[in-house]
Amino acid sequence: MWNIPNTLTTFRLLLIPVFAVVFYLPYSWAFFAAAFIFWLASVTDILDGYLARKLDQSTPFGAFLDPVADKVMVSVALVVLATHYQNIFITLASLIIISREIVISALREWMAEQGKRGNVAVSNMGKFKTAAQMLAIIGLIWQYAPWMTMLSYVLLAIATLLTVTSMLAYLNAAKSELIKS
Numbered sequence: 001m002w003n004i005p006n007t008l009t010t011f012r013l014l015l016i017p018v019f020a021v022v023f024y025l026p027y028s029w030a031f032f033a034a035a036f037i038f039w040l041a042s043v044t045d046i047l048d049g050y051l052a053r054k055l056d057q058s059t060p061f062g063a064f065l066d067p068v069a070d071k072v073m074v075s076v077a078l079v080v081l082a083t084h085y086q087n088i089f090i091t092l093a094s095l096i097i098i099s100r101e102i103v104i105s106a107l108r109e110w111m112a113e114q115g116k117r118g119n120v121a122v123s124n125m126g127k128f129k130t131a132a133q134m135l136a137i138i139g140l141i142w143q144y145a146p147w148m149t150m151l152s153y154v155l156l157a158i159a160t161l162l163t164v165t166s167m168l169a170y171l172n173a174a175k176s177e178l179i180k181s
Contacts, residue, residue, distance in 0.1 A: 003055070048062070081141065
């Protein structure tokens with residue numbers, strides 16, 4: 001059960017409260033440090049999956065924990081950003097992204113019970129969404145310069161569009177099973 005990929009995933013979970021605390025520290029370096037922590041967590045997300053495949057260390061525990069860690073990490077960051085920026089764009093994007101994660105997680109669980117989990121497997125669109133989302137979140141946390149914040153808004157818009165598009169694709173893939181029920 002405990003191997004390198006699972007250790008990285010657990011480390012990512014432990015970074016989540018550290019990220020939240022650091023973000024709210026009243027120091028000039030806090031946003032950079034919080035962005036670095038989120039970046040580090042994002043890197044562990046890439047690494048744990050790669051290493052699980054490369055080292056043949058995939059486990060049922062890791063298959064459960066990895067998506068949970070991803071969703072909690074992104075959800076916490078989006079809630080922190082929505083409360084920090086207090087604007088309708090980030091709030092709606094956060095609502096859409098978090099809601100999609102809940103819907104697709106429930107859909108995957110339900111499809112697995114139907115023996116059709118492969119119908120809603122992770123797609124390339126989901127990977128592009130994740131990349132745009134992570135870069136947007138890092139930029140919005142760091143707030144290094146106005147150009148970075150604007151680029152992060154654009155990336156968040158792209159991530160939100162891909163979120164809706166990929167959710168519709170997953171729902172369409174599951175449509176026949178949903179209609180049967």
